[in-house]
Amino acid sequence: MTDQREPWAERTVEMPPEGQNPFRSGRAQVGPARRAEPTGPHIPTGTGWPGETGSIPRPVFSEELRLFRRGARLMLTGALFAFVCWGLWAISDGGNLGTPFALFVLTGLVALGLYALARVVGRVVWEKQLGRVRRSARGAHLVTAVFLAGVGIAYLRQIDWVVSAWSWFAGLF
Structure with missing residues (x-):
């Protein structure tokens, strides 16, 4: 080995004279694959490759109710x-x-039917097609809240004094 005080370029490995190639072509030698030994009994989780009999486990009713409550304020605000x-x-x-x-x-x-339809579409697309787990019902609540807000605006557009007040306000700008 060369002295460490020499510049970097001087400390490289010497190559053999021309005509002698130190490298060999071919395949690398690979040892047999090792499999990890199981540490305990197999516990099926219900997940796996698409098309297998296992699927995403459905939550129990109390868990489903808790998931339903996430996002319910959106729908309640729209309903109010x-x-x-x-x-x-x-x-x-x-x-x-x-x-x-x-x-x-x-x-x-109609709003409840729209909510149910949004939940079914979410189940088909999000869980079945994409293989994801839904953690809330926010999307269905949001769709229903937007529908209810649109219904409220449609009611307001039928009131004469609201329409005239809106026209006056819009005329200021």
Whole structure:
């Protein structure tokens, strides 16, 4: 080995004279593959390759209820906004409240159907196609809240004094 005080270029390995190649072509020698010995009994987790019999385990009902509650405030906020707008519309109409109440109940049923549809689509796309685990119902709650907010705005657009106030406000700018 050369002296460590020499510059780097001078400390490189000497190559043999031309014509003698120190390298050999061919395949590298690889030893047999070693398998780790199992440390205990096999515990199936239900996950695996796509198409196997195992699938993502479904949570128990209490866990499903806890997942349902995540994001429920979004839907409740949309429902409250729709209810207030419906109330303003029903009162400003000045007639019988039977028909507006039936319309609001029908709107609520459509919102519940939309929520259920969003949950089914989430299950099919997120869990089945992508193989992911859903940790909340926020997406379905958000879709339903946007629908309910749109319904509330539609109620407000039917009130004369709200439309005239909006037109006046928009005319300022």
